[in-house]
Amino acid sequence: MKKDKKETAGDDAQHAGSDYHIPVLYNEVLDNLVIKADGIYVDCTFGGGGHSRGILSKLGPEGKLIAFDQDADAKKNLPDDERVIFVPHNFRHIQRFLRLHKITQVDGVLADLGVSSHQFDEAERGFSIRYDADLDMRMDQRQTTTAFDIVNTYSESQLHKLFEQYGEVTNSKTLAKKIVEIRKAVSLKTIHNFKNALQGVVKGNPNKYFAQVFQALRIEVNDEFGALKEMLEQLPTVLKPGGRAAIITFHSLEDRIVKSFFKKGTFEEEEEHPFESKKIESLMKPTTKKPILPTDEEMKRNSRSRSAKLRVAERVDAIKN
Structure with missing residues (x-):
């Protein structure tokens, strides 16, 4: 069966920039954003531009895409398209920069969280345990x-909390203590030095252990959870009623934040009170009960999609009793 021009454009969009980052859950994102030809959409994490190109392939000449990315390398992937506005800043400032561009509300918001393949593969960025470089991230x-x-510079208690909460490292207390002891005598400036100095406290598979440690450090360096929460809190304001938000997460900590906000409109756990029923209603209504997961075919094609989860919510017009 021959593909029509629009389908071909979509396929090209998916693979454009794939050397930089292969977009995960590509078709699922485009389907669930329910893109209108004349709509305004935000890609909070432009990266290689794969998802953005997919959105552009469904937009007409009057449509608009606002692409955020705080990583300077991402700008190299921008398409030559007058419908695109690039914002070289963190998506936590979504409302501020939309207003600067005289946009009050949009039809859809996408965020593909975590680190791009490009960032992992650029050794000097210090994101990956596979290379030796400065501990940067x-x-x-x-x-x-x-x-x-x-x-x-962090105290033992700060490091303990960081590795326990953001990396779910099993022996986070021991690890924190070891770092504080060893940094007085050994420089931990490079990935090689850091891993070498801490071999004695590694529990289980070293690769998995250091992946959790690096995840915790990366989240802290970039204040990933703070930025995510700030962006989510702005969604009910920046989305038009009926507009959709599609958020892709890669670990349970991120997913929990998104799930909680979409379901309850808050990040806090609800406390049981025998005499009070204080329920916060969310203006964001999840479109599916469970997250959307990659297909077996996608996981075979792109191993980095294995832990991906897509949650989608629609901005409701008003709270219904």
Whole structure:
């Protein structure tokens, strides 16, 4: 069967920039955003531009795409398209920059969280345990705090909390104590030095262990959870009634934040009170009970999609009793 021009454009969009980052759950994102030809859409994490190109392939000449990315490298992937407005900043400032561009509300918002393949594969960025480089992990190179600054200056209790909460590291207390002891005598500035100095406290599979440790450091360096929460809180304001938000997460901590906000309109756990029924209603209504997962075919094609979960919610017009 011959594909029509629009389908071919969509296929090309999916693979464009794939050397930088293969967009996960590509078709699922486009289907669930229910894109209108004349709509205004936001891609909070432009990266290689795969998802953005897919959105553009469904927009007409009057449509608009606002692409956010704090990583300077992402700008190299921008298509030559007058419908695109690029914002080189963190998506936590979504409402502020939409207003600067005289946009009050949009039809859809996409965020593909975590680290792009490009960031993992660029050894000097310090995101990956596979290479030796400075312990950096900054998504925005304009900021000053690196992963090395954190391991070199945080107190034992701060490090313990960080590895326990953001990395779910089993022996986070022991790890924190070891870092504080060893940094007085050994420089932990590089990935090689860091891993080598801590071999004695590694529990289980070293690759998995250090992946959890690096995840915790990366989240802290980039204030990923703070940025995610700020962006989610702005969705009911920036989305038009009926507009949709599609958020792709890659670990349970992120997913929990998104799930909670879409379901309850808050990040806090609800407390049981025998005499009060204080329920916060969310203006965001999930479109599916469970997250959308990648197909077996996609997981075979792109191993980095295996842990991906897509949650979609629609902005409701008003709270219904």
